[in-house]
Amino acid sequence: MTNMTNNLHIAVGLKDAGWHPAAWREPGARPRDLLTAAWWVEQVREAQAGLLDLVTLDDSLALQSSDPDGPDDRVDAVRGRLDAMLLAARLAPVTEGIGIVPAVTTTHTEPFHVSTQVATLDYVSRGRAGWLATISPSRWEALHAGRRDLPSPEALLAEGAEHVEVVRLLWDSWEDGAEIRDAERHRFVDRSKLHHIDFEGARFQVRGPSITPRPPQGRPPILATQDGLGADAVLTDLVVLLDTSDAEAAERRARLDDRHPFEPPAPVFAGTASGLADVLAVHDVVRLLPAAIPHDLRAITRELVPILQARGRFRPAYEPGTLRERLGLGRPANRFAA
Amino acid sequence: MRQIHLAAHFPGVNNTTVWSDPASGSHIDFGSFVHLAQTAERAKFDFFFLAEGLSLREHAGRVHDLDVVGRPESFTILSALAAVTERIGLAATLTTTYHEPYELARALATLDHLSDGRAGWNLVTSTDALTGRNFSRGGYLPYDDRYVRGRELLESATRLWHSWRPEDLVADPASGHFVARPESGAFRYAGAQVDIEGRFSLPRSPQGRPVVIQAGDSDAGREFAAEHADGIFTRHGSLEAGQAFYADVKGRLARYGRSPDELLILPGVTFVLGDTDAEATELAEHVRREQVSGPTAMVFLEQLWNRELSEYDPDGPLPEIDPIEGESLIAPGSIPARSYTGRRQAVADEWRAEAEAGGLSIRELMVRKAARQTFVGSASTIARQLHDHVQARACDGFILVPHITPGGLDGFADRVVPLLQERGSFRTEYEGTTLREHLGLASPWPGAG
Numbered sequence: 001m002t003n004m005t006n007n008l009h010i011a012v013g014l015k016d017a018g019w020h021p022a023a024w025r026e027p028g029a030r031p032r033d034l035l036t037a038a039w040w041v042e043q044v045r046e047a048q049a050g051l052l053d054l055v056t057l058d059d060s061l062a063l064q065s066s067d068p069d070g071p072d073d074r075v076d077a078v079r080g081r082l083d084a085m086l087l088a089a090r091l092a093p094v095t096e097g098i099g100i101v102p103a104v105t106t107t108h109t110e111p112f113h114v115s116t117q118v119a120t121l122d123y124v125s126r127g128r129a130g131w132l133a134t135i136s137p138s139r140w141e142a143l144h145a146g147r148r149d150l151p152s153p154e155a156l157l158a159e160g161a162e163h164v165e166v167v168r169l170l171w172d173s174w175e176d177g178a179e180i181r182d183a184e185r186h187r188f189v190d191r192s193k194l195h196h197i198d199f200e201g202a203r204f205q206v207r208g209p210s211i212t213p214r215p216p217q218g219r220p221p222i223l224a225t226q227d228g229l230g231a232d233a234v235l236t237d238l239v240v241l242l243d244t245s246d247a248e249a250a251e252r253r254a255r256l257d258d259r260h261p262f263e264p265p266a267p268v269f270a271g272t273a274s275g276l277a278d279v280l281a282v283h284d285v286v287r288l289l290p291a292a293i294p295h296d297l298r299a300i301t302r303e304l305v306p307i308l309q310a311r312g313r314f315r316p317a318y319e320p321g322t323l324r325e326r327l328g329l330g331r332p333a334n335r336f337a338a
Numbered sequence: 339m340r341q342i343h344l345a346a347h348f349p350g351v352n353n354t355t356v357w358s359d360p361a362s363g364s365h366i367d368f369g370s371f372v373h374l375a376q377t378a379e380r381a382k383f384d385f386f387f388l389a390e391g392l393s394l395r396e397h398a399g400r401v402h403d404l405d406v407v408g409r410p411e412s413f414t415i416l417s418a419l420a421a422v423t424e425r426i427g428l429a430a431t432l433t434t435t436y437h438e439p440y441e442l443a444r445a446l447a448t449l450d451h452l453s454d455g456r457a458g459w460n461l462v463t464s465t466d467a468l469t470g471r472n473f474s475r476g477g478y479l480p481y482d483d484r485y486v487r488g489r490e491l492l493e494s495a496t497r498l499w500h501s502w503r504p505e506d507l508v509a510d511p512a513s514g515h516f517v518a519r520p521e522s523g524a525f526r527y528a529g530a531q532v533d534i535e536g537r538f539s540l541p542r543s544p545q546g547r548p549v550v551i552q553a554g555d556s557d558a559g560r561e562f563a564a565e566h567a568d569g570i571f572t573r574h575g576s577l578e579a580g581q582a583f584y585a586d587v588k589g590r591l592a593r594y595g596r597s598p599d600e601l602l603i604l605p606g607v608t609f610v611l612g613d614t615d616a617e618a619t620e621l622a623e624h625v626r627r628e629q630v631s632g633p634t635a636m637v638f639l640e641q642l643w644n645r646e647l648s649e650y651d652p653d654g655p656l657p658e659i660d661p662i663e664g665e666s667l668i669a670p671g672s673i674p675a676r677s678y679t680g681r682r683q684a685v686a687d688e689w690r691a692e693a694e695a696g697g698l699s700i701r702e703l704m705v706r707k708a709a710r711q712t713f714v715g716s717a718s719t720i721a722r723q724l725h726d727h728v729q730a731r732a733c734d735g736f737i738l739v740p741h742i743t744p745g746g747l748d749g750f751a752d753r754v755v756p757l758l759q760e761r762g763s764f765r766t767e768y769e770g771t772t773l774r775e776h777l778g779l780a781s782p783w784p785g786a787g
Contacts (some may be wrong), residue, residue, distance in 0.1 A: 013436035024509070024516065031516065035451045035541060037420070063439060063523050063537035071537050080507065080523075080541040083441075083448035089417035090452045093368070100559065109441065112472045113411070118711075120414035124368045144440045144536040175543055179366075180410065183358035186633045189408070191401040193466035194394070207471040209394060209401070228687045 001279035008280060008313050009327060011101070011223075011235060011287040012047050012300060014027065014040070015058035016078040019239055021066070022259035023292035024078050037090050043293060044091050047098055051315055052303025053285065054099030056132045056235075059084035061108060062141040066263070070140045073241065077260060085117050092125035099131035101223060106160035108136060108145035111204055114163070115170035115212075122215035127322035130221040131167070133229050135160045146207070157228040162201040162224055164230045169197040171219050172334045173209035195336040201330055217324045218331045219281060232329055235287040237266035242299035246271045256291065265289070273303035285327065342728045342734025342764045343602060343777060344755075346378035347387045349453050349743045351395065351406045354608060354710055356628045356741050363744050365406050368418060374743035375419050377427055381627060381751035382765050384776045385427030385458055385549075386419065387737055388412045392436055393469040397637055404634050406743075412752055413445050420453035426775030429458030434491040435465070435484065438530050440491065441496035446542035446548045455772030457546030460551040460571055463488040468671035485558050487531045492525040492550065492566055494534060499547050501525040501538040517783070527697045547782040549773045551604070564590035567603040568779050571737060574711040580732030581674060588721050602734040602777060607712035611749045615715045622714045625741060626705050641675035642685055652701040656674065656693050661686050720750075721757035745775035 017024035019030060024031040033039040040057075047055050064079055065072045084102035091279060092100055100121065104114055114131070122129035135140065135156040142150045151159070175193035182188075197208035226230035241256075243249040249270040256262065269276055280286060290296030308314035324331065347354040347643065355360060364370050375386045383642040390412055395402040412430035419428055428449065432442060450457035463484035506522040508515045526535040550696035552559060552567040563570045564587060574583040580603075588598040610625055612618025630638070632652035640647050669675035678685055693703045713720045727733055740746025758764035770776055 025511040025514065029511070031511060032507075034509075037452045038476040060534075061444070061539065063539045065537075071520070071524075075517045075520055076514045077516055079517045079537055080502075082451060083445050083540075086413055086417040086445055086448045086452060089414040090421050093418050093421040108438075110436075110438075110473050113437075116411035117414050120410035123366060123410060124414065124418040140536065144534060145438060146440070146532065176407070181357060186358075186631045187403050188357055188406055189403045190402070191403045194401050194407075204474050205471075206473070207393075211391060211394060211408060213409055217564075 004123050007282055008308060009053045009316070010283040010300075011054045011056060011285050012052055012297060013058060013289040014043055014293070015057045015289070016081065018292040018296060019257045019265070019289045020262050020291040021077040022256040022258070022262070026292045026295060028294050029292065031078065035080060035274060036079060038071070040087060040091060041094055043297060044095050044100070045097060046294065046297055046301055048095055050305045051318055052098060052301070052305075054101050054130060054323060055216055056287065057084035057087055057100075057102045059103040059105075059197055060141060061105070061136065061144040062116065062138065063295045065140075065326065066261075068140065070189070072161065080324075081112070085121070085251075088121055088129070089124055096129075097318035099128050099130055099326065100125055101132050103132040103134050104297075105134045105136040106163035106229070107150075107156055108142070108147060109163075111166035111206060112165050112210070115167040115210055118220050119171060119206050119212040119215040122217055122220045127216040127324075129215070129217070130223055130323055132223045132225075133160060133164055133227070135229075147192070155270065157226075159203045161228060161230045166197070166199050166201070166204050166206050167222075168219055169335070170206070170210040171214055172336050173197050174212075174214045174217075175334050175337050176214055179213060192306075199336070214334070217322045221324050221327055221329055222330060233284040234329060235285050237287050237289055239266050239289045239291055240270040240276060240296055241262045241268070241270040241291045242276065242296050242303065244272065246275065255289070273299055274307050276304055277307045277313075280308070304308055339762050340734075341726050341778070342724060342758060343604065344381075344383045344764070345387045345427075345604065345705045345735070345737040346374055346747055347389070347606060348374055349406070349740055349746060350389050351391060351409060353405050353629045353634050354405050354739060354741055355743065356625060357406050357743075358628060358743055361742050361745055365743055366408060366410055368415070369413055370744035371419060372422050372739075374747060375423050375426060377747050378749050379423050381747075381755040382583045383426055383454075384735070385429045385773055387460070388415065388430045388433040390433060390462070392433070392670060393466070393472050395669075395671060396468060397672070398640065402637070404631065404637065413449065416457075417449055417452055420449065420456065425430075425456070425768045425771065427456045427458050427776055429460055429549065429773070431460040433462050433464040434488040435463060436469060437491075438621040439491045439494040439527075440498070440534055443498040443538070444492065444540055446495070447499060447543045450543035450545050450548050451540070452570065455774070456544075456549060457545065457548035458773050459548050460553055461488060461492060461567070462553045465518055465709065466671045482529070485562060488562065489566075490527075490529040490532040493531045494529070496547060497527050498538040499543070502542045503542070504542050507541045507645055513557065519598075525754065535705050545774050549583050549777060549779065560587050561590060563587065563601060564596070565594045567601060568774075568777065569604050572603060572605045574733075575605045575607040577727055578732060580727060581646060581730065584731050584733060598746050600779065602779075604735050604737050605733050605735045606739055608741060608749065609713040609720055610711055611720060611754065612716055615719055616725075618715045618719075622711050626711065628707055630701060630705045630708050631743070632701055635701040637702055638704045638708055640683055640739050641666070641672060642678050642689070644668050644675070644678075644682060650700065653699045656690050656700055656703070686732050717753035717757055721754050725758060725761050725763050
């Protein structure tokens with residue numbers, strides 16, 4: 001990492017009204033607004049006010065369900081969600097500083113589309129785009145995409161790694177400075193700087209070049225929640241419920257769980273912001289998953305962050321630069337450049 | 339009085355776009371898209387429009403480098419534009435061949451939610467081996483299967499958009515009901531090429547079904563549009579050709595139980611605006627020469643000749659050797675190159691005769707052949723022509739293609755639009771909020787589907 005004094009990298013994962021399925025009934029939640037741009041702009045600006053590294057936007061092709069193999073037919077939890085990539089694009093022009101990282105599955109998408117979408121998000125956000133690469137092992141989700149030959153999760157990871165590789169190759173398929181606009185010689189591009197990638201994998205065969213010039217970051221950071229995809233960083237997830245005392249947090253968790261059973265996707269921290277500050281260790285990127293939004297998101301930005309800043313463990317302001325630079329990744333060389 | 343509908347086409351990656359002009363800006367920077375979309379919105383246009391191309395154009399086995407090369411991804415751009423515009427419709431061209439139905443329906447519904455009902459889809463079918471090699475689907479569809487897939491994509495997407503009823507989303511914390519029915523969003527579609535089922539992840543969007551435009555001039559394309567589409571993007575910009583096309587397509591609607599005003603005819607047209615007609619004519623001549631440089635003229639010639647002609651001089655006479663008949667080898671993805679198949683020799687003979695009669699060089703002939711200038715004149719001349727075309731039922735409006743990025747619509751917005759408004763054939767304020775309302779189209783329920 002680049003900076004030893006401000007050494008925490010904190011992401012926040014945005015999903016529905018929070019990660020707890022009962023969160024939408026909490027005070028301050030606006031469940032009717034979950035499909036509006038206004039709701040998401042407000043949450044990302046909150047994260048931006050807290051100087052967080054980035055937000056991730058959760059996604060899946062399937063409707064939310066507590067059962068990965070099919071609909072659970074519950075009517076008492078959030079159902080319906082926006083396409084994370086388009087949502088990210090909608091947020092980019094009205095935010096600054098913060099990284100915007102939509103989740104997109106490698107199981108049911110074309111690397112060509114994902115590559116051009118993330119590149120475009122990078123142009124629109126001026127170097128703040130990332131991609132949270134996921135796999136989709138659910139057979140039910142696969143039916144939405146019409147895919148019936150779904151292999152094992154291990155095979156999906158290998159396939160996902162191939163997808164990630166193709167996306168990166170496509171970003172590199174245009175060398176920087178390929179657009180020359182040489183009016184004298186009538187040449188808009190220097191085509192010696194455009195490359196077929198001629199990728200021949202087990203699942204993907206892609207010729208290239210991309211239709212979109214290499215994005216501002218060269219290769220926007222690729223994040224994942226598990227090893228095996230070849231991501232630039234693997235997120236360390238923690239679900240958080242933050243209140244003014246441990247007892248209060250435990251009580252709120254019990255109340256939420258009572259309303260709707262919760263199978264957390266990661267370890268849960270229920271306690272105070274200063275308690276959380278004590279246990280946050282240095283990871284590549286720790287991703288906090290607020291159990292309830294806006295309550296736990298505000299606790300992160302307005303309580304946790306000032307404590308960390310006072311301890312010299314978190315940035316006092318955004319520094320200029322791209323998301324890659326913030327994550328200490330630097331600008332990658334182009335594999336096709338001579 | 340018949341009302342004109344106007345759309346702004348972001349300048350494309352063909353020779354219509356004059357990138358060598360000093361005023362020409364980036365085709366990639368978001369600022370260019372913002373400029374054109376906000377200009378069109380200031381002028382109260384119906385919608386902003388993006389073309390699509392999922393591979394770089396190639397000629398003679400190499401990337402075609404004479405025109406603009408490269409473009410951003412359309413969904414991402416339109417969704418970002420929704421943040422910096424308020425009323426203008428946002429439409430993208432999306433091929434049914436290289437997009438999958440579920441992701442496409444989901445993205446369009448998301449755009450419709452995020453723009454408060456301004457999403458539009460220009461549906462095209464494509465058959466292009468070059469593009470196929472960028473996708474795992476690979477290859478490409480035989481010509482006849484294109485519309486089978488196109489139809490199935492539209493039908494399945496429409497089924498997904500219908501899968502939530504407006505009243506399904508309750509989100510009432512007091513009662514604890516988020517959805518009204520456990521089966522909200524349930525769908526199944528089983529066709530020859532599309533076989534999907536599940537629960538659609540997007541509750542009903544503001545327009546229900548985003549506006550669907552169809553581009554395609556074949557008989558199958560016209561019939562498809564008559565049955566399914568809200569609009570047609572056509573090339574018939576002249577008055578006579580427009581009237582014939584208009585009568586033909588509108589005449590097909592009755593057999594699907596639709597009235598003529600349920601399908602809008604929108605030709606893609608260019609314009610050259612001057613202070614006077616004479617100045618515009620002079621400017622148009624200059625633009626034509628910029629659009630067809632010597633090297634570009636040779637590319638056009640090779641598209642017909644179907645062989646490399648690098649030894650010929652664009653300022654000299656047409657080649658004496660004959661074209662190579664058959665499928666296009668020199669430009670496999672090019673629609674113009676393909677369109678000559680089967681009549682290469684005949685067209686070459688015509689061109690030779692025309693060049694000889696006029697004493698024209700290759701470039702001079704190509705400037706004449708490639709001209710796409712539909713409206714040339716002063717603001718009042720162009721306004722009158724646009725007005726007359728629509729009143730005479732040659733079309734219902736226009737998709738304007740500027741030749742400069744991003745400022746090519748500025749003069750039109752400032753000088754032509756007010757004259758149309760004075761004539762009473764173009765809105766002075768938006769009346770509705772959705773694209774469907776701008777276009778005067780009824781809600782698609784319950785008829786569609």
